[in-house]
Amino acid sequence: MANSNQTTVNFQTISQWNNERGSKTSLKNILQNAGNHFQFSFGDESVAQVHVYLSYDSDSQDLSFQVILAEQDTKENTQAVAIASAGQAKQQLPKPANEVGSNPHFIDYATASQRVDDYMNDAKRNKWIDNLFDNNLDVVQAFVVDATDFEPGDVYDCYLGLKDANNSQEIDLIIYNTSDSVLVGVRDMTRPIPPYKPIGGLSRDKFGALDNI
16 A cells, blocks of 8 residues: 655665765765664555665765665655655664563663664774775665554654674664654664575565666
8 A cells, every 4th residue: 555645765865875885984974974863654554564775965965764665665666655864963762661571572772772872982883884894794775674563653763773793783773663652673673785685575676776776
């Protein structure tokens, strides 16, 4: 079902991010000057998975995120659920009114907050970037988000974070439901792309927006 609040995908800014992410200096500067937070909602529909593309406008120096339904993400698609700017201010993760307790499948507040704080720390963020380039690792183009637990009409705040992985750190996306003040970031709920995988909707051919840049 189409979302009545959809907007037009900006392939130019997705392409600009793709270009800038290849330069260590550019990547550090963009993430230094940009905020770490954006917001979106799904309107009145239920969805299983979304792709969140990083975008950059070199004229306005604005980092933004384009949310596209995974099932619609083909080369021919021109519709996004939302395009949201990260702004210029970095924000800490708010403490939720409702916590998920000891459920091992969910990120607890302490873990989620630490990931956001690590991203906000200039030294840790730059160390993560240095590690990417020193080891010829992939720089994120998009996030795949499992949205099966999302509620239509609710508003979701998203925060960039850094999580421990393979003796280093990798970028993460922490998601917070503002409607009931609960963290909805199930472990492995979000995955940075690349790297691609042949299963689980993570193969390169599932990201049609990249065919237009």
